[in-house]
Amino acid sequence: MCLEVIYNYDGLEVRTAFDNPRARLPVRRRGGGALLMTWGRRPRQHGVLPAGGWARLESIHAGEWDHWFPRPVKLPLRHFAERDGLGEVHWFEVTRGQWVQGLLAREGEERRVYVVTLTPTRLDAACDRWPRIMSG
Numbered sequence: 001m002c003l004e005v006i007y008n009y010d011g012l013e014v015r016t017a018f019d020n021p022r023a024r025l026p027v028r029r030r031g032g033g034a035l036l037m038t039w040g041r042r043p044r045q046h047g048v049l050p051a052g053g054w055a056r057l058e059s060i061h062a063g064e065w066d067h068w069f070p071r072p073v074k075l076p077l078r079h080f081a082e083r084d085g086l087g088e089v090h091w092f093e094v095t096r097g098q099w100v101q102g103l104l105a106r107e108g109e110e111r112r113v114y115v116v117t118l119t120p121t122r123l124d125a126a127c128d129r130w131p132r133i134m135s136g
Helices: 057-061
Strands: 004-009 012-017 024-028 034-038 054-056 071-075 079-083 089-093 098-107 110-118 133-135
Touching (some): 034 110, 057 110
Antiparallel strands (some): 024 034, 024 071, 098 133
């Protein structure tokens, strides 16, 4: 589900977790560089966009995000952490040339980015949701 991430921004290594109300993720700009954006919304945080930090790919395809004018974005993360069914946290590296897919949602002036997740197809998958890794 991508509970915590590590990325480089402005020459610094940044480590942040979704449970931090100030958590932001880098969104790659079309012309180069990245812009930091608020990572989702915590249940008690002010705002109208969906609570949580993730958007299931199935729900995007089903149109459940259409109300918030979703736009796919590239999240240039270096590492992400997942928790397995036993509660253990595992770190994974994002291979150079790849990125995690994000979804930029908006309502009025409010803008937030969510990590797009997939349901693993393998029966022995340790996690029930996995970030969508893209390349190209």
